[in-house]
Amino acid sequence: MPSLEETQEEIIKEFSECSDWEERYGLLIEIGDTLPSFPEGKKSEDLLVPGCQSRVWVLPEEKEGKLFFSADSDSAITKGMIALLLRVFSGRTRDEIRNASLDFLKEIGLDKHLSMSRRNGLYSMVNRIKSL
Template sequence: MPKPIEEIQKEVVEEFSDLTDWEEKFQYLIELGEALPSYPEDKKVEEYLVPGCQSRVWLYPKEDSGNLQFLADSDTALTKGLIAILIRVFSDHKPQEIAEASLSFIDEIGLSKFLSISRRNGLNSMVNLLKNYAKNPNV
């Protein structure tokens, strides 16, 4: 059984609290993105593009035993790291858990303060799409 979403968020906050400055945090985000599983080329289509992102971000949901799992990719390293964190928090959970989750960790690790406005908007678009998939899980 997967860890609760709140517990995963706490782990992410702890990992980021060990990093001393934003250069280290951005480097860590890039490393998280590099560690994402490969994204299927046949899913790099308009249907799975996240609307509202300056970068191209693909997000593919699939259902497995009542839980949602997500695959993602992006054409920029930092954005790929952002979606990697969101996937880590949300994947392998029931749609209702995802839809109802608060995402306090985004503010706790400082992403809202240190991302540019366009990246912040893109992050919000990714969160909204993940939650929309949870609210309409017929993927």
């Protein structure tokens, strides 16, 4: 498994190959489509990420000292954002997650090109994962 930093670099490279934001949004939606299906029975209120305009569910599971996450959203772009975060965080130790720099979000431009409500939702997802 690549390191957390290597994973972030891969994401930066993928997004840098897009020529404009329309392409980047398309890539984000494609990334969201790669999320494994989330069990309908697990879509409960206690797994919802607070502070998101869209509905986002995050389910943690710990195995051998590492956290693995499943997630889903009712919005295609938000689903792409949570998929990116899971790609970075899933399979990491609590310390790796807690101490992770998220500069890659700025480098791919999400902090500038998302609406205020989506940006707030993105950081709510980050906070939720880090709190788990």
